[in-house]
Amino acid sequence: MTDGNRPQATGLRALLNIDESPFPGMSVTFRVMRLGAVWRTRLERELKPTGMTVAGFRPMVYLMMMQEGTSQRELAAALDTDTSALVRVLDLLEAAGLVERRPDSVDRRANNLFITDAGRRKCRAFHEIGARVEAELTEGLSAGEIVELVARLEHVLANAARPPAADMPAGGEAA
């Protein structure tokens, strides 16, 4: 189906061997960023016919895994995302009748989040699609290799969670 104005990457990408380029030490960087975007777009397209988006899908999945009545702040923390971004997604999910916000009886600032039955049903359908996409994209990797890959990604994610070294040298040697 549609592929926008994206020209075929006819071997051009393969031609460029970043590792032996004048830019060593960035081989992971470009691939991680590109893969993040590519994977997302792919999933987005597959979800489209169901009316769901990736942005809405992730919170739903996490919600289903968390305790009922979680606060928005907690969900945002789990998603490692911004609370303000979450607000807008929840607006959509709530309007679609998939999620419910109920005021917290103790803390009147907070909301308790619940997935509706319709939400649970939809979520299972989305999950099938998501799992199929992952299977397609990881095709050719053995189960062991996938486990290993996940471990590496987790490692890097953990590194990223640490504070950035010491971001002091504002005008460092890099002009």
Added chain:
Amino acid sequence: MTDGNRPQATGLRALLNIDESPFPGMSVTFRVMRLGAVWRTRLERELKPTGMTVAGFRPMVYLMMMQEGTSQRELAAALDTDTSALVRVLDLLEAAGLVERRPDSVDRRANNLFITDAGRRKCRAFHEIGARVEAELTEGLSAGEIVELVARLEHVLANAARPPAADMPAGGEAA
């Protein structure tokens, strides 16, 4: 420095073991997408003091690795991105005097792209920062593990480049 409205992921992420959740087969999906965003944001923050953005950095690097006088279409293909997205980035880079568009003498629709000397100089500075970020994020992984990681990512990227199976069942079994 700033971290917006993002609440601390106080072990919540770790608590959620996606692999043993009711959503098997999505362990790579969430990590890849999240890591893409996290890595990008991290690099974005480090580049900020230099006035460069990730969006502009990537095309510059690729341009330096490609033949002089590449067309925008070719660059977009190499970046695996949309030509329309590239147009706007090039506008900025050209305004900053880092890149130059010259009309193709043969095909009057096309432009030939060139990096200016200033562009090359800047690019080297950006590269130092990018390499440092990658070093920080991959800390704790051995050289061999990084090579392996790159190979896995490359494998998945190749899978993603293939057409999506057969996207026929529009209204499939997934309600």
Added chain:
DNA sequence: TACAATTAATGGGCATGGCAATTATTTTGA
């Protein structure tokens, strides 16, 4: 109790990137 600091949720502004459509040019083919 009053008052400052913190916190949950929200809204505004902005950059990025994807898709659709438009324009100008080139290529194809009847």
Added chain:
DNA sequence: TCAAAATAATTGCCATGCCCATTAATTGTA
């Protein structure tokens, strides 16, 4: 040779997500 199809670059529009500021409520403290 002329019209139709394809193509390079561009613009418009929109979703996503980050950062900053605001509001309402809570907590801590003098």
